Amino acid sequence: MDEFAVRLKKLIDGLTKVILDSLIAEDIDQDEAAEISRFILERKKTITNDSELNNFLTELKDKYFIFSSFLDSFEKESQIQKEDAQKIEAIKSQLLKFSQ
Amino acid sequence: MADAQITPEVAKGLALKLLESPQVKVQNLPPLVDKAVKAYQDGQAEKSLQMLAGDVCPYTEKDVRGVLLENLSSQDRDPTTGQKKEPELNTPERDRYDKTQKVADAMRVYLESDGQQIPPVLMKELVVYVSHMPQYKDILYDPNGQLRQKKAQTIAQILLRQPQYRRIIHRIFTERLDPKKRLEHIDAYEALKREIQALETQIKKLPEEVTQEQINKAIDELEQARQKLVEVSGQRAKLEILMAQAPQLREELRLLKAQASRLQPNILPIEQRIKELETQLTTETDPNEIQSLNQEIQQIINDPNYVRYQLIKSQIKSIDSDLNEIESLTKIVTEAKSNFEQKKQEYEELLRRQASSQTSQERARLEAELQRKKLELHDLEAQLTAERIRYASDIIAIPAEAAKEFFNEALGEAANYYKEEAKKAAEKEEADKKRLEEQAIEKLGRGLGRKEKRKGGERVPVPDKKQARRFLILLFQPSGLQGFIDEVAKDQSTLKGYGLTDEEADAILAKKSDPEFVKTVGQNLAKKVLCDYLLAGGRLSRDDIFGIANTDWGKSIIEDGLKLSEEQKKFLESQLGKGVLKTLDEIKGGKTTSEWLRSNWWKIAGIISLVILFGLIGSSVAQSIPGIFSRG
8 A cells, every 4th residue: 555545544544433433422413424424435536646635634624523623633644744754855865965 | 853853753653642542432322333333443444434324234144134033033042052043934933034034135235235236025125115106006007907017127226226215225224133123022021931930940849738638538547547546445444454563463473483493493303204204104005004104193293392383384474474465455555546646647737737828828829920920921922923023024114114215205305395496486575575475485385285293292294195185176277376376375364274474474465466476486386285295195197197287387397307407317218218208308399298198198197206206306406415316
């Protein structure tokens, strides 16, 4: 599985957990859970890159309140990962320069 | 500094911490949620979502078989597997179980394949339901009353391809085949069975009960013992006398025995001599010698010591005899007495047990309780059988119930759609009257063609065939919509009958002659009434069809169907078969409605219903009820 697929899987896992937690806490009922699940499954089929993923996250946040805090955390984590990757790349290129 | 602390690993850890809060806690959850939680915990988040979405059957074949066995079999459990055994062959219970098992498994396969596989059993159930729907009677039966099997199958197949229908089946199936589902009375039944077993053991352990037979036998034996005692009563008197003399006799015996011992040394030679002489006598033949021997014997016998000794011996013998008699009599009397006492005791014990009646009372109480509990068990068994029959019917009826719910939702949505249209028409009116009219039309839309029914303490308006029919007849009259509106808004009290206030009634009365109002509001209310009529199971006759075709609102409802998009039309064509849409095309393609209807009138009632269900809903209301119209 590539990095994007891993991220998408992690997102689906997290979203499922939020739905189940919300169902158990009775924040949503089974009909709402069915509607949200259908929405996620339908949209998941169409997501192939980061930009589509970001659109999906925005849509989710706008449509269903239950995901707001989870999505904030998820986005924060994605941001941190992205920054870390950039830093690592910068260090790598510096090391490459030194070695040359 | 801060940058150096947040390494990718740390960031990952932090993020994971945020994302992965403690595992979903499992409580007493609805079956579907429970299964979805388990799938999630097994690392199958997507499957969990599919379960929640109603796309995947949450139960395995084993789950389904287990719950059916548990609730449909009255057999004992297999001690190794703990699962109930299958019902006995060739019994109604087994037939029920087999049929339910087939239908349940067909639904499971259908759900498991996301509606792609349609087992023949499922199709058959639905064809039976559809062929009994009054709405489709006209298109499903030929003029000779023969069912057009292929058309019925087509409608059933369209239904089975509807995601909304599949979701309804999924919901009902999940509720009714929950592996934890148990019959309402099963716990009480099993508890009662255990109580009965305990009672039976308790009764077995009770001491034997005293019967009259036992008492009679004891009386007989006691009588015999008493008679024996009477028999020995003379001997007892003798014994008493002897017993009184016994000490003296024993003393005498002692003294006599002492005297005899003292005499014994002298007596022994004498006795020896007598023996010798008697021996001689037996062989002696000489009479003189015999006489001499006899004389000598006589002399010896007359010896005073010998005489005395003989007397003592005789006395000893007599006393011994008396003492032996005492012993013998004592034995006889004691045995008789003891036997009598024993029999008396036995008899008294039986009498005491019978008199106290402790055992029999306890036994009677326990047996009465056992009897009562057995009757109760019998009742519970009957209830369980009824529950098993009901449960089997509930499972077998799922495809039909889902179809009914689907049709009700679809026709109900259509009715609501027209009600909303009527409301929208009113919105075009002046602002100050708008709200009042809106409310009035809303109430009319709710009340027309409907009757109130109590549902859980609330009064809910439900479609009423008779009422709706009354309005339809009005609508088929030459006066059409105007006549219909005139009747609905005859006067204030008529309008108030539909729940309108005085003000609202006046607002309608003021508008009832306005042709625009009659056209827009009346037309939509008329369509709503038609939907309610079909929803309540009403059928359209040949004349009705002509009636509809000759009215503006009737043409309009067919036109609504014709306004389907080309794409949807193609879909409908592929699903329904060309015949259906061809008839609509014919209407559209120049032929007048009434011309076409003359030869096809019997098809139209079902077609109208199909148009409403799969066409109009699809094109106009699809957004409000997602999934009702889809490409399967």
